[in-house]
Amino acid sequence: MARSTQVRYLWQFKDQAAYYEAAPWRGTWEQDGGMLINQGIHMIDLLVWFMGEVESVSGQLQWVNDHKETEDVASGIIRFKSGATGLIEANSVTWPENHGYAIKLFAEKGTIIFEGKNFDQVTKFTVENGPELDQINSWITEKNEQVIMYQEVMKHIDGTANQAVTAAEAEHALETIFALYQSHKIKEQVHLPLVSFSTIDMKGVN
Template structure:
């Protein structure tokens, strides 16, 4: 490789050394040809140090890949000392806005876990800031990175499938009580929300991405049936999309943790599709208007576009988000799960909650701001 083609490594600081932080660290390690981990940040410094130690024990080559990692207890201490090219934010959702705002205002690009924020106006602010500063926000909307999703999205953009009647999103991502009990922020209105805001927001985002449209109104209901927490463990909504199609959403954590499902159905004039994940494995059933399976055509196109490596890498969608962001930082494109997807999904999901709270249809965008914490006391 000539010197001209060698690109400098992008420095990355990871804020939040918890459950999903491991997937990020693993992805940063996998992308070590382009990324250099410069800092780990966690309010609990012992957790941050143990997090890296454990990772190095499990991945022997990580010691040489991560030679100069500094530790900080917060974003302010980090930014006083350095300005990383990328800040990855994997803290409880209620802290996303504050940390993302500080990082992007300091000139960093961001990889931000979902949901973008807990308040509509704050999501809009981050989106506007991203546009104004030219700094990217790549969202942790992992479903957009599953195989074939980009091809389907392109088909709907070019109206290859004709008019859409409706879609249906089912998220049955079971979590037992121990999951909610392991950290005080889980299942609270202020910092997390329930099955819709946490487990279903990126599924609703995928539906909007596939159908190439966003919701303009919603009616919904929430319930808390099995789990002991502040927020809902089941929510159901009917959304009307800008293109006139309906979208039905079911999101729950009340199902079995050993049978996770996130599935997506779309019916259009010229075909239908059922895609998603069941027990960790993707499934695809794409049919033309006569009901004939055309899934293989999509497999072939995906393979041609991404090669076998690309298909294998899709098992780790967080890694693909990093790869996408690296390319975007270098060539100026927008990430597949961009700042707008973060803002629009928060706007839509908070409208779902608002409809349940106010027992009425909510237009999107609404006439006033909404904060998930406005749901406080809903189940009292």
């Protein structure tokens, strides 16, 4: 059982202002939903998939740029029902470019770290009675993960056995982010499941 885990999302647009100005919906609470939902949700999705059900979340946001109303920096502490603790560190203002992503899992009998600008490197795999790091990296041959994702979704639509993430699993990631947002807004720890939340509730929050 993993006792602690960390997800890091350190990302930057080459021209962030131009990116948001290119489409009016970007950077709005009504239609975009925030940096964690738009860019960082994939890391949160993996974190929750690895670690299981979330019990509570404490979060803090920070605003750096004034060309949008959603957050630029997010940090959070997650308490999982298993008793494990998770840390979230995410931002979209690293300079001068994307500094990469990482998920780090620390358990009683092993440590696993995935990272890299394209999130395709296993830099630590020390697991009791597990394979060696070189063997793990030799298994990573497919780089076009989006094609695989769509293939799995099509299998699901066709009723074929697949590994596609279910709607319920996707909801867990969203609910975790919503809890982090709500925690920042009310300045308190938030317990799951949430009764109700809308990103529009974040308008005017800083």
